[in-house]
Amino acid sequence: xxxxxDSSPISPDAEGSGRQNRLQRYRDLRFSEEExxxxxxxxxxxxxxxxxxxxxxxxxxxxxxxxxxxEMNPRQFVGLENYRSLLGDGPLLxxxxxxxxxxxxxxxxxxYTFVSVPIELVxxxxxxxxxxxxxxxxxxAQAAILFPWAIPTVINxxxxxxxxxxxxxxxxxLLIRIGIFESAFPFLAKPDTALIAMxxxxxxxxSSFMALILLAGLQSIPDHLYEAARMDGASRxxxxxxxxxxxxxxxxxxxxxxxxxxxxxxxxxxxGLTGGGPASATTTLVLFDHQLTFNRLNFGEGAATATIxxxxxxxxxxxxxxxLYEPEVR
Amino acid sequence: xxxxxxxxxxxxxxxxxxxxxxxxxIFIIALVSVFPILxxxxxxLKQPGNIVTFPVEYIPRDPTLANYRAAFEGAPFFRYxxxxxxxxxxxAILSVFLGAMAxxxxxxxxxRFKLPVLLLILGTAMLPFIARLIPLFSLARSWGLLNNxxxxxxxxxxxxxxFAVWIFxxxxxxxxxxxxxxxxxxxxxxIGVLFRIILPVSAPAMATAAIIVFIYAWNEFLFALTFMTxxxxxxxxxGIALYQGEFQYPWGTISAAVFMSVIPLILFMxxxxxxxxxxxxxxxxx
Numbered sequence: 001x002x003x004x005x006d007s008s009p010i011s012p013d014a015e016g017s018g019r020q021n022r023l024q025r026y027r028d029l030r031f032s033e034e035e036x037x038x039x040x041x042x043x044x045x046x047x048x049x050x051x052x053x054x055x056x057x058x059x060x061x062x063x064x065x066x067x068x069x070x071e072m073n074p075r076q077f078v079g080l081e082n083y084r085s086l087l088g089d090g091p092l093l094x095x096x097x098x099x100x101x102x103x104x105x106x107x108x109x110x111x112y113t114f115v116s117v118p119i120e121l122v123x124x125x126x127x128x129x130x131x132x133x134x135x136x137x138x139x140x141a142q143a144a145i146l147f148p149w150a151i152p153t154v155i156n157x158x159x160x161x162x163x164x165x166x167x168x169x170x171x172x173x174l175l176i177r178i179g180i181f182e183s184a185f186p187f188l189a190k191p192d193t194a195l196i197a198m199x200x201x202x203x204x205x206x207s208s209f210m211a212l213i214l215l216a217g218l219q220s221i222p223d224h225l226y227e228a229a230r231m232d233g234a235s236r237x238x239x240x241x242x243x244x245x246x247x248x249x250x251x252x253x254x255x256x257x258x259x260x261x262x263x264x265x266x267x268x269x270x271x272g273l274t275g276g277g278p279a280s281a282t283t284t285l286v287l288f289d290h291q292l293t294f295n296r297l298n299f300g301e302g303a304a305t306a307t308i309x310x311x312x313x314x315x316x317x318x319x320x321x322x323x324l325y326e327p328e329v330r
Numbered sequence: 331x332x333x334x335x336x337x338x339x340x341x342x343x344x345x346x347x348x349x350x351x352x353x354x355x356i357f358i359i360a361l362v363s364v365f366p367i368l369x370x371x372x373x374x375l376k377q378p379g380n381i382v383t384f385p386v387e388y389i390p391r392d393p394t395l396a397n398y399r400a401a402f403e404g405a406p407f408f409r410y411x412x413x414x415x416x417x418x419x420x421x422a423i424l425s426v427f428l429g430a431m432a433x434x435x436x437x438x439x440x441x442r443f444k445l446p447v448l449l450l451i452l453g454t455a456m457l458p459f460i461a462r463l464i465p466l467f468s469l470a471r472s473w474g475l476l477n478n479x480x481x482x483x484x485x486x487x488x489x490x491x492x493f494a495v496w497i498f499x500x501x502x503x504x505x506x507x508x509x510x511x512x513x514x515x516x517x518x519x520x521i522g523v524l525f526r527i528i529l530p531v532s533a534p535a536m537a538t539a540a541i542i543v544f545i546y547a548w549n550e551f552l553f554a555l556t557f558m559t560x561x562x563x564x565x566x567x568x569g570i571a572l573y574q575g576e577f578q579y580p581w582g583t584i585s586a587a588v589f590m591s592v593i594p595l596i597l598f599m600x601x602x603x604x605x606x607x608x609x610x611x612x613x614x615x616x
Contacts, residue, residue: 036520037441044432051488052454055465143599144360150595152549152567155588159366162581173386216610265458268551272571286460306461317456
């Protein structure tokens with residue numbers, strides 16, 4: 001550990017204080033609390049500055065330039081030109097509702113996020129309440145129920161693409177056996193059903209993640225609260241509304257933020273399931289950005305899209321923190 | 331008397347009904363949760379000709395391992411898994427190490443600008459990955475980190491650090507002050523306290539952080555797709571996503587590859603799920 005001391009920005013021994021003093025320090029590694037904090041935090045903060053803040057800054061700059069194809073061409077400052085061609089012109093409302101390209105991707109991402117996340121939250125809470133009870137075989141049930149969370153998103157997409165296959169898919173087979181369908185239906189080949197299938201898959205997968213987080217929250221609610229409520233004659237439903245839900249609020253906030261932002265950045269699922277089709281019906285914002293950047297090599301508009309995604313993500317995070325955060329004295 | 335036994339009967343009947351309903355719903359939910367993987371397994375055992383039939387067959391006739399052989403011949407899936415394992419392990423170790431250091435400072439040391447630093451670290455979790463992709467790609471290229479494990483370990487660690495820091499600072503905050511006081515009294519330095527006393531009792535937080543970070547790194551796709559351009563350096567997620575057969579789409583081979591790739595995850599869930607929940611519970615209290 002002696003080498004961490006070398007990187008300490010705060011131990012500038014004054015020339016006068018002498019070698020002895022410094023040696024003593026290195027030997028004992030006795031820092032003040034603040035010195036130690038700086039030593040421990042410097043690697044993390046500098047790491048994040050290089051890998052997280054600098055790239056965002058660079059992307060914003062790239063969105064204001066053209067010809068930025070990984071240094072092959074010199075960059076040219078074009079102001080907001082990339083944004084203008086990305087967002088098009090015409091009445092704003094019309095573009096929001098019917099526009100293609102960026103606007104279509106924005107609609108897909110918003111629908112994807114704000115349909116799937118609330119359903120996942122409710123289903124996840126149901127699963128968590130179920131798993132919060134003690135029963136025989138709980139260990140295996142819990143492993144099975146939490147399993148979808150662990151499957152890689154893009155591999156999951158491939159699995160479901162096979163299961164939803166229009167000719168040989170097991171989903172079609174089951175629906176026909178139950179009697180809901182008469183013949184096989186090409187779910188992923190029709191715009192509406194492709195989007196619905198994508199929503200179904202993400203809800204299936206992510207409800208287990210929600211359950212994981214909410215289960216942890218449920219287990220940290222002290223039992224004596226429920227005992228007291230039972231003694232007062234409160235029903236189970238009452239207990240849920242008056243104890244579980246309020247005490248689960250911080251966990252719900254974490255789960256919402258943890259899910260909304262990734263859902264808004266969905267990429268692997270449409271990439272592996274449909275490639276964004278048919279007719280861009282499942283092209284999410286990040287997939288759109290990816291295609292813009294890597295297929296059409298339009299780095300300027302790609303960076304502009306990424307900047308807009310960053311702004312929307314920041315807005316979502318701030319709205320959640322504002323509405324759900326209760327100031328606490330820590 | 332008969333009335334009494336009658337109502338007892340009814341109660342007993344209701345009790346049995348409740349049990350059956352409860353276990354029945356648990357069973358159905360568990361089945362729905364594992365069905366896709368089960369289906370991959372079933373598909374992978376079918377004779378190639380029996381995969382593309384409709385109505386589908388639920389129990390493979392003449393089960394075969396031909397699809398597994400085809401998977402190994404068609405692409406270096408073992409190599410992909412090895413790459414994934416190296417990247418995920420490296421990311422987990424680095425994240426735990428840096429996360430514990432920062433988490434300790436943020437929860438147990440007094441210093442100026444603590445809240446801004448915490449918010450700065452957590453705030454990076456909100457930054458979209460796609461907005462960091464191209465600049466990091468340029469950086470990785472100029473530093474020679476493309477097709478290099480570190481090229482993925484470094485960004486993954488940065489992405490998971492906010493989470494790791496959060497886990498550790500929440501966990502450390504709950505430890506009693508007397509732990510440190512005893513250590514300082516015995517003549518340990520503060521760093522000594524961190525490494526000799528705090529870290530050894532933090533195994534649950536380490537396990538939680540390491541497992542979640544590992545699974546994240548194993549599963550990540552966007553950066554793995556972009557930074558590993560050589561086939562031999564691909565991770566398993568990218569390897570499977572990009573796998574194309576020579577002729578028609580090879581569902582049997584894909585199923586075999588998918589099933590092999592999730593075996594580590596199945597073992598992970600069986601052995602470590604309780605650790606994950608416990609660790610998250612400990613941090614939820616903070």
